[in-house]
Amino acid sequence: xxxxxxxxxxxxxxxxxxxxxxxxxxxxxxxxxxxxxxxxxxxxxxxxxxxxxxxxxxxxxxxxxxxxxxxxxxxxxxxxxxxxxxxxxxxxxxxxxxxxxxxxxxxxxxxxxxxxxxxxxxxxxxxxxxxxxxxxxxxxxxxxxxxxxxxxxxxxxxxxxxxxxxxxxxxxxxxxxxxxxxxxxxxxxxxxxxxxxxxxxxxxxxxxxxxxxxxxxxxxxxxxxxxxxxxxxxxxxxxxxxxxxxxxxxxxxxxxxxxxxxxxxxxxxxxxxxxxxxxxxxxxxxxxxxxxxxxxxxxxxxxxxxxxxxxxxxxxxxxxxxxxxxxxxxxxxxxxxxxxxxxxxxxxxxxxxxxxxxxxxxxxxxxxxxxxxxxxxxxxxxxxxxxxxxxxxxxxxxxxxxxxxxxxxxxxxxxxxxxxxxxxxxxxxxxxxxxxxxxxxxxxxxxxxxxxxxxxxxxxxxxxxxxxxxxxxxxxxxxxxxxxxxxxxxxxxxxxxxxxxxxxxxxxxxxxxxxxxxxxxxxxxxxxxxxxxxxxxx
Numbered sequence: 415x416x417x418x419x420x421x422x423x424x425x426x427x428x429x430x431x432x433x434x435x436x437x438x439x440x441x442x443x444x445x446x447x448x449x450x451x452x453x454x455x456x457x458x459x460x461x462x463x464x465x466x467x468x469x470x471x472x473x474x475x476x477x478x479x480x481x482x483x484x485x486x487x488x489x490x491x492x493x494x495x496x497x498x499x500x501x502x503x504x505x506x507x508x509x510x511x512x513x514x515x516x517x518x519x520x521x522x523x524x525x526x527x528x529x530x531x532x533x534x535x536x537x538x539x540x541x542x543x544x545x546x547x548x549x550x551x552x553x554x555x556x557x558x559x560x561x562x563x564x565x566x567x568x569x570x571x572x573x574x575x576x577x578x579x580x581x582x583x584x585x586x587x588x589x590x591x592x593x594x595x596x597x598x599x600x601x602x603x604x605x606x607x608x609x610x611x612x613x614x615x616x617x618x619x620x621x622x623x624x625x626x627x628x629x630x631x632x633x634x635x636x637x638x639x640x641x642x643x644x645x646x647x648x649x650x651x652x653x654x655x656x657x658x659x660x661x662x663x664x665x666x667x668x669x670x671x672x673x674x675x676x677x678x679x680x681x682x683x684x685x686x687x688x689x690x691x692x693x694x695x696x697x698x699x700x701x702x703x704x705x706x707x708x709x710x711x712x713x714x715x716x717x718x719x720x721x722x723x724x725x726x727x728x729x730x731x732x733x734x735x736x737x738x739x740x741x742x743x744x745x746x747x748x749x750x751x752x753x754x755x756x757x758x759x760x761x762x763x764x765x766x767x768x769x770x771x772x773x774x775x776x777x778x779x780x781x782x783x784x785x786x787x788x789x790x791x792x793x794x795x796x797x798x799x800x801x802x803x804x805x806x807x808x809x810x811x812x813x814x815x816x817x818x819x820x821x822x823x824x825x826x827x828x829x830x831x832x833x834x835x836x837x838x839x840x841x842x843x844x845x846x847x848x849x850x851x852x853x854x855x856x857x858x859x860x861x862x863x864x865x866x867x868x869x870x871x872x873x874x875x876x877x878x879x880x881x882x883x884x885x886x887x888x889x890x891x892x893x894x895x896x897x898x899x900x901x902x903x904x905x906x907x908x909x910x911x912x913x914x915x916x917x918x919x920x921x922x923x924x925x926x927x928x929x930x931x932x933x934x935x936x937x938x939x940x941x942x943x944x945x946x947x948x949x950x951x952x
Contacts, residue, residue: 443609463561466582467550471563473509474580475548477502477516478565487518487567487576494529503527512560512583516567518576519544531556536579540564543577552584559584649716649732655725657699658684669732670694671712693899694718698730708735710918712926802828803871804836807845812869815852819867824859826852829870834878837951843923844878844950847931850916851882851943858886858941878950882943883936894933920945 477483486498493499502514502525516524521540526532537556542549543564552561560581567576649666653659659680662672670689672680680688689695694709696702697718707718717733772781796813803809812828819826838844852869859865862885870881889897898921920943921931929947936942 440610443606447603447606447609463552466561466584467552467563469563470511470561470580470582471548471550471565473505473511473514474563474565474578477505477514477580478567478578481570483516483578484567484569484575487516487524488569490524492518492522492524492533494532496524496532498524499526499529499532501525509580512581513579515579515581516576517579519574524576528556538562540577540579543579544574546574555581651698651730651732653685653698653728653730655727657686658682659688660727662688666732669711669714669716669734671714700728710922712922715919798828802832803834805834805838805841805844806836807841808834808838808848808871811845811849811852815849815856819856822856822860824856824865824867826856826867826869829868829881832869832871834871834873835951837873838878839950839952840927843927844880844947847920847923847945848880848882850920851880851945854916854943855882855884855886855941859884862886862940873951876949876951878947880945880947883940884942885936885938885940888935888939888941889933891935897933898931 480501483498483501486496486501490496490498498516502516505511506514506527513527515526515536517536517540518524521535521544523532523534523536538553543566546566548566549564550562552559554560555562560583562579562581564577564579566574567578569575646663647665649669650661650663651659651666652661659682662670662680667673672688685695685699689698689711693702694711694716697707697709698720700720700722703720705719709716709718715735717735718730720728720730722728769781769785772778799809799812799816803812812826816826848869848871852867855867859867864885866883866885868883870879870883872879898917917931924931924945924947927947927950929945929950931943931945934942934944
C-alpha cells in the first residue's frame with residue numbers, strides 16, 4: 415500500500431487525492447482534445463482532396479460538353495492561336511483552374527497555359543480518358559502536383575476525338591486545410607477549457623467527500639476498517655437506503671446463525687431474504703425503534719442498536735446477551751431457592767418449637783404424630799413427582815418449584831394423566847421450557863381467589879406433550895400470539911435483566927425441535943400453555 419505514495423513522491427506528484435485526480439482529468443481532457451483534433455484533420459484532408467478532384471472533373475465535363483471544342487480538335491492544328499487554345503484558356507480563367515488541357519487521340523496537347531508546350535505529348539498516361547473512362551486523381555505533372563479530372567472528348571456523332579484534362583493546384587487544397595486548423599484549434603481549446611472547468615468542479619466535490627485525504631490515507635483507512643470490523647466481538651450490519659445488506663462482519667454472522675462463508679454472499683441482498691421475517695428483521699430495518707432492543711435469533715438473546723447514516727442507510731450493532739440472560743434466570747432461581755429455604759427455615763423453627771412444647775407437656779404420642787405428618791407431606795410430594803416423571807432433571811425441577819409454590823401460597827400439583835419416561839433426547843431444553851412456564855404460572859396465580867398451578871407431562875409415542883394451567887386472570891384471545899414476541903411483558907423489569915424473553919424462548923426452543931407452543935384458556939378459567947415436541951423421546 416506504500417507503492418502509490420512512493421511513486422508520487424519520486425515523480426513530484428502531489429499527495430492529496432483531489433490534486434492527483436485533477437491532474438489526471440486535465441491530462442485526459444488534453445489527450446482527448448489532441449486526439450479529436452487529429453482524428454478530425456485526417457478525414458478533413460481526404461475530404462478536401464476529394465472535393466478538389468470532383469471540382470476538376472466537373473470543369474472537365476463542362477468543357478468536353480462544348481461541341482465547338484471537339485470541332486476545333488478535328489478542324490484545326492496544334493498552335494497557340496487555335497480556337498481550342500482560346501476556348502481552353504477562357505474556361506481556365508473563368509473557373510480558376512490551374513490548367514485546362516485538350517489533347518487529341520495521339521496524346522498531343524492542343525491547349526496548355528504555357529503556349530510553348532502546345533503540340534507536345536502529355537506528361538501522364540491519357541489512355542483511360544481516351545478509352546472513354548472518366549478519371550479522378552492527384553498526380554505530379556509539368557506544373558507540379560495537382561488534383562486532376564480527365565474526361566473523353568466526343569464529336570457530334572459520339573465518336574471519341576480526344577480528351578480534356580483539368581487540374582486544380584494542390585497548394586490551394588493545402589491552404590484550405592491549413593486555414594481550417596486555427597478554427598479547429600480554437601474549438602479544441604474551448605472544449606479543453608470546458609473539460610478543465612468540469613474537472614476542477616468535480617475535484618472540489620471529491621475533495622469534500624474524501625475529507626481532502628491522500629490515496630494512501632484512504633487505503634489505510636479501508637484496511638483499518640476491514641481489520642476492525644472483522645476483529646471486534648460485536649456484530650455489525652450495514653444497510654443501504656433500500657434495505658439491502660451492505661456488510662456483515664464475522665461476529666454478526668455468528669450471532670445471526672449465518673454460515674461463515676455466507677457473510678460475503680449477503681451483500682446486495684434484501685435483509686428479509688437473509689434473515690427472514692420476524693422481530694430481528696424489524697429491529698434491524700428500523701420498523702421497531704428504540705435503544706438496546708432485545709430480540710431472539712435462534713437460541714441467542716441479542717441486544718440491537720441502530721444508527722442511521724447520511725445517505726439514508728443505517729448501521730446496526732448486535733451484542734450477545736444469551737449468557738447474561740441465563741445468569742439472570744439462574745439468579746432468579748437462586749433467589750427463589752433462598753426465599754424457599756428461608757421460609758423452610760422459619761417453618762422448621764416453628765415446627766421444632768411446636769415439637770419441643772409437645773415433649774415438655776409430655777404429649778409424646780401427639781409429638782410422634784406431628785413429626786410423622788410433617789415428614790409425610792414432603793415425602794409424598796417427592797414420591798408423587800418421581801412416580802410420574804422419570805427424568806431426574808425434570809423431577810428435581812418440579813420438586814423445587816413445589817417448595818417455592820408452597821412458600822408463595824400456591825399449590826403446585828401434577829395432573830393425574832402425567833407420565834413421562836426417562837427417554838428424553840434434550841432434557842435441558844425441556845427444563846428451560848417447563849421452568850419458564852411454571853414461573854409465569856406462579857406469578858399469575860399468586861393473589862387469585864383459589865390459587866392453583868397444574869402441570870401435565872406425558873408421552874405420546876416419541877412426542878412429548880407439556881401443559882401448564884394456572885388460576886390467574888388468563889390471556890385475552892387477541893393477545894395469545896403477541897405474548898410470544900420478544901420484549902412483550904406485563905411485568906416490571908428487574909434490575910439485572912429485561913422482561914419479555916421467557917415465552918419467546920419457549921416458542922423458539924419448541925420450533926427448533928419441530929414442535930409448537932400455544933396459549934389458550936384453561937377449563938376452569940385462567941391460562942393454559944401447551945407445548946408439543948415431536949421426536950422428543952428416544
